[in-house]
Amino acid sequence: MNETRYNEIGLYTAMRTLRAVRRLRPDPVPATVLQRVLEAASWAPTGGNVQPWRAIAVRERALVARLGELYAARWRAYSVQHMAQLEGAPEALRAKTERMLDAGNYLADHFADTPVVLVFCFNPKIMAITDIEQKRVSVVGGASIYPAVENALLACRAEGLGCVLTTLLCEVEPEVRELLAIPEPWATAAAVPIGYPLRRGHGPISRRPVAKLAFNDRWGTEFA
Ligand SMILES: Cc1cc2nc3c(=O)[nH]c(=O)nc-3n(C[C@H](O)[C@H](O)[C@H](O)COP(=O)(O)O)c2cc1C
Numbered sequence: 001m002n003e004t005r006y007n008e009i010g011l012y013t014a015m016r017t018l019r020a021v022r023r024l025r026p027d028p029v030p031a032t033v034l035q036r037v038l039e040a041a042s043w044a045p046t047g048g049n050v051q052p053w054r055a056i057a058v059r060e061r062a063l064v065a066r067l068g069e070l071y072a073a074r075w076r077a078y079s080v081q082h083m084a085q086l087e088g089a090p091e092a093l094r095a096k097t098e099r100m101l102d103a104g105n106y107l108a109d110h111f112a113d114t115p116v117v118l119v120f121c122f123n124p125k126i127m128a129i130t131d132i133e134q135k136r137v138s139v140v141g142g143a144s145i146y147p148a149v150e151n152a153l154l155a156c157r158a159e160g161l162g163c164v165l166t167t168l169l170c171e172v173e174p175e176v177r178e179l180l181a182i183p184e185p186w187a188t189a190a191a192v193p194i195g196y197p198l199r200r201g202h203g204p205i206s207r208r209p210v211a212k213l214a215f216n217d218r219w220g221t222e223f224a
Helices: 011-016 031-042 061-085 091-113 140-144 146-159 168-180
Strands: 053-058 116-122 187-195
Touching: 011 146, 031 053, 031 116, 031 146, 053 061, 053 146, 061 091, 061 116, 061 168, 116 146, 116 168, 140 146, 146 187, 168 187
Parallel strands: none
Antiparallel strands: 053 116, 116 187
16 A cells, blocks of 8 residues: 555544535546555455455446436435425525535536446345344444445545445446346445545534433433
8 A cells, every 4th residue: 555645634534524525526536546445445344354345446437427317316306305304494404405405416417427436235145134133124234334435435535535425326226236237146335426526525514412422321321
């Protein structure tokens, strides 16, 4: 790994500025940079260290364009639904959501120009899924995939690349499978459009404070 090609930012700075960047420039991402992003993904933990994920770096223009058509159709459906849910919501929330939807519309309209889309795939047959018998939706399998995705996002942050974790293409998995020749039983977990930011790129994020997210010893207690 070539350590000298970029200025490494602090880990905490990277995490607290890793916001969704949906407006990307079409300029290509150098292969060495992409290699480092994927190497960061490869460092993620997985159940039993099996690494039941793979990433397809989609750069061929026709493939990205087709992914863009599929994505835009799903995005339109999602954003209409999302706006409808905001009827009567406080003005500040409406304004914030509208900003997010504007950026989302930009991504949908320009998806075809994205220099690289990382499509993360997983193999459910070789994953440790310890909650599979529970009578609720199973999530543990995802823990052998999404840490790798997050590592890739953090590496993009370090490289000055904009990116956003997207999952809307999972709604049209059969089409994506055929397009990218993904064999059964591999399936899709996320698509991450990557490119240099058009505007400021990463920056401040808005999240609930720890006091609202963490407890002390028992559920519902105040974390101190
Ligand atoms: C599981 C998951 C799925 C997501 N899917 C999409 C998506 O399909 N399209 C999109 O534009 N953003 C998607 N996002 C990005 C979120 O909308 C974003 O992280 C969230 O709104 C917080 O935005 P911020 O990081 O800019 O503060 C997804 C994020 C997660 C974690």
